[in-house]
Amino acid sequence: MNAKELLLILREIKDVSFSSVDNSGNPKCRIIDIMLIEDERLYFLTARGKDFYRELMENNHVAVTALTKNFESIRLEGKANKVGDNKYYLDKIFECNPAMNEVYPGDSRNILDVFCIDKGIIEYFDLSKHPIYRQTLSFGGEKIKDKGYFINETCINCKKCFNLCPQSAIYELNGIMNIKNENCLHCGLCYENCPVKAVERW
Amino acid sequence: MNAKELLLILREIKDVSFSSVDNSGNPKCRIIDIMLIEDERLYFLTARGKDFYRELMENNHVAVTALTKNFESIRLEGKANKVGDNKYYLDKIFECNPAMNEVYPGDSRNILDVFCIDKGIIEYFDLSKHPIYRQTLSFGGEKIKDKGYFINETCINCKKCFNLCPQSAIYELNGIMNIKNENCLHCGLCYENCPVKAVERW
Numbered sequence: 287m288n289a290k291e292l293l294l295i296l297r298e299i300k301d302v303s304f305s306s307v308d309n310s311g312n313p314k315c316r317i318i319d320i321m322l323i324e325d326e327r328l329y330f331l332t333a334r335g336k337d338f339y340r341e342l343m344e345n346n347h348v349a350v351t352a353l354t355k356n357f358e359s360i361r362l363e364g365k366a367n368k369v370g371d372n373k374y375y376l377d378k379i380f381e382c383n384p385a386m387n388e389v390y391p392g393d394s395r396n397i398l399d400v401f402c403i404d405k406g407i408i409e410y411f412d413l414s415k416h417p418i419y420r421q422t423l424s425f426g427g428e429k430i431k432d433k434g435y436f437i438n439e440t441c442i443n444c445k446k447c448f449n450l451c452p453q454s455a456i457y458e459l460n461g462i463m464n465i466k467n468e469n470c471l472h473c474g475l476c477y478e479n480c481p482v483k484a485v486e487r488w
Numbered sequence: 489m490n491a492k493e494l495l496l497i498l499r500e501i502k503d504v505s506f507s508s509v510d511n512s513g514n515p516k517c518r519i520i521d522i523m524l525i526e527d528e529r530l531y532f533l534t535a536r537g538k539d540f541y542r543e544l545m546e547n548n549h550v551a552v553t554a555l556t557k558n559f560e561s562i563r564l565e566g567k568a569n570k571v572g573d574n575k576y577y578l579d580k581i582f583e584c585n586p587a588m589n590e591v592y593p594g595d596s597r598n599i600l601d602v603f604c605i606d607k608g609i610i611e612y613f614d615l616s617k618h619p620i621y622r623q624t625l626s627f628g629g630e631k632i633k634d635k636g637y638f639i640n641e642t643c644i645n646c647k648k649c650f651n652l653c654p655q656s657a658i659y660e661l662n663g664i665m666n667i668k669n670e671n672c673l674h675c676g677l678c679y680e681n682c683p684v685k686a687v688e689r690w
């Protein structure tokens with residue numbers, strides 16, 4: 287799976303959840319349509335009169351989630367910027383998404399501004415598999431930060447974490463204990479229970 | 489539709505999007521299961537090792553969104569607090585949601601903390617109707633704040649807004665122009681175009 291494929295799955299799901307932060311620093315979210323994917327760029331729009339628009343003007347970080355029909359979850363984080371050529375993208379979007387004409391008929395579409403996310407992190411997470419499976423990808427040249435847990439060299443190999451892990455995400459290789467991050471829930475059970483605090487957060 | 493019915497629809501959808509804010513003030517979201525509804529209280533859980541848990545400990549405001557099969561969107565805002573009796577609720581939740589045993593088998597469930605939202609605002613929004621339809625309800629005694637737009641007494645009855653509104657949400661009653669909030673997109677087209685600035689945000 288690559289980032290572009292995940293972006294296209296978001297477009298296919300279409301109605302996804304967009305989170306932003308309001309001016310009191312509290313979370314807001316609403317269902318927003320993914321209107322267009324071009325290369326690794328994701329486009330959506332909102333009306334200038336909406337709270338969401340004001341929130342984006344103050345803090346353009348957004349977090350997006352969606353669930354596929356098979357209950358795989360997709361999470362995206364990035365920054366949303368207004369496109370330079372609003373009219374061009376509005377017309378293109380209305381052409382690819384004809385139902386928009388029922389919500390914003392005729393010239394009323396001009397109250398809408400198109401935003402683009404051209405860089406970010408996208409995560410795939412399948413909780414229905416056993417062990418669970420996760421994959422983190424970036425697009426538009428964003429750097430991926432390590433998340434979750436790892437076992438450092440102070441580990442005394444007591445195997446307590448190995449026995450506790452709900453997803454069997456801990457394995458031994460050449461006498462050294464490791465966490466398989468792609469199968470890890472990030473639940474923290476190993477971290478809470480290691481007798482020598484050898485489990486660390488990235 | 490009352491708030492309890494909307495909470496039960498969230499439980500039926502089950503996998504919904506939960507937004508929070510991280511310690512940099514940026515939005516985060518992920519798919520979370522609605523585990524239980526009791527009266528007007530909504531329960532979910534998360535593991536103590538997850539970022540989501542840390543975020544809730546620092547700012548317990550959450551925003552929830554979900555989409556029904558008929559493309560109605562539901563939005564909830566409230567505060568999430570840890571329950572007093574974690575063990576009681578954990579066991580109850582695992583009983584009502586047996587698939588949880590596959591993700592957190594045996595005693596590993598004890599890494600999970602149960603949270604309750606007992607007070608908040610819940611909004612129903614149907615974009616597939618024409619005109620669109622929205623309804624805002626509260627639960628647990630939360631106060632509803634007015635949102636969107638209204639027309640004040642400086643209106644000169646030019647009907648510009650009436651002609652522009654994409655959802656015909658503006659009507660005249662006894663010579664006075666009004667906005668029917670339940671059909672309003674909050675798009676701001678009336679607000680941007682009123683020649684005498686008679687359209688105000690609540």
Ligand code: SF4
Pocket residue numbers: 437440441442443444445446447448463479480481482483484485
């Ligand atoms: S519990 Fe700690 S010391 Fe024991 S094997 Fe795991 S990481 Fe090593």
Ligand code: SF4
Pocket residue numbers: 435450451452453454455456465469470471472473474475476477537
């Ligand atoms: S965080 Fe949880 S799932 Fe991940 S390795 Fe530790 S115990 Fe296993």
Ligand code: SF4
Pocket residue numbers: 639642643644645646647648649650665681682683684685686687
């Ligand atoms: S555009 Fe302004 S002045 Fe004209 S009818 Fe609407 S609210 Fe009144």
Ligand code: SF4
Pocket residue numbers: 335637652653654655656657658667671672673674675676677678679
């Ligand atoms: S905000 Fe938009 S939908 Fe609502 S009354 Fe004004 S023009 Fe109509």
